[in-house]
Amino acid sequence: MLSRLAESLFWLGRYLERSEDLARILDVHIQDLNGAPLEKESAWTRDIKAILSMSEDMANTPTELIWRLTLNLSDSCSVSYALEQAWGNARFVRDLIPLELWEALNRTHFQLETWLADMEDFSPHTFLGWVKDRAAVASGIGASTMMRDEGWLFFSLGQALERADLALRLIEVKSSSLWPDPVVLLRCSSGHEAFLHAYRKPPTQSAAVLFLLRSNEFPRSVINSMRQIRTHLAKLSPIDSVSADLMGGLGDQSPVLAELGILASILEFSTDSDLVKGRAERLFKLQQSMHDVADLVTSKYFITVLGQRSYNKQVEY
Secondary structure (H helix, E strand, C coil): CCHHHHHHHHHHHHHHHHHHHHHHHHHHHHHHCCCCCHHHHHHHHHHHHHHCCCCCCCCCCHHHHHHHHHCCCCCCCCHHHHHHHHHHHHHHCCCCCCHHHHHHHHHHHHHHHHHHHCCCCCCHHHHHHHHHHHHHHHHHHHHHHCCCCHHHHHHHHHHHHHHHHHHHHHHHHHHCCCCCCHHHHHHHCCCHHHHHHHHCCCCCHHHHHHHHHHCCCCCCCHHHHHHHHHHHHHHHCCCCHHHHHHHCCCCCCCHHHHHHHHHHHHHHHCCHHHHHHCHHHHHHHHHHHHHHHHHHHHHHHCCCCCCCCCCCCCCCC
């Protein structure tokens, strides 16, 4: 597969996942702000900007931040920007993806133009619900119709990497928030109902963090995303020795993948108390590992970076 096609499939997966996850995070916080005091509004604004590595002087009020992260196409952190980038990458590889997937993304593109043209009666909750639905439709079509070839591996790898990266940022920020709320943390990852189903009791902050980090049964947990990343990279690795030499090798000897495996093992086998005590250090290492994987994929498979955007490597909070 040509590197530019692989890169577009990879970023199609990332931006599709980003639009859904960011829409969910914003929607949960908007609902949580109903009747909230000013202190909570301030904490909420700071949390969102920290998750997305936005500077402190950008969007100082919830209203300004909501507009900036929903309908502002010029802001690379916005939901609209992510949807448009997903559509742009899909257009570049439309011959490699199922027709149904392309039609779903193309329909989303034109519906987004309608949203952008009519802002007078704009409802953030309605818009973000529409984004979540459209992203879920596209992801579902991709999962059920794409051939499990290299194209699928790059697409799914992008999704898993984005899901893990944003989940780690969310956990990091919410763990040290001025207004911590385990229910909000779980709902931001679609994990609240799953947590209640698993434990049959209200969540605590530590229990919510542990659930999102290492639940084997919850598909959006960090450890499941890490396993998916490692599996896909192993399948993408050159299997003949000549290609492996030319590509520099990407098997278990890769320091990045070795570190990924070690961190996954620590998540899985550490006791709850040890993981909670060393949470800050673990989260930092996990975030760094996600960026190392992204750098590895870029250097091994992509010749150039086509103007795509990752978040900053450290969450400043």
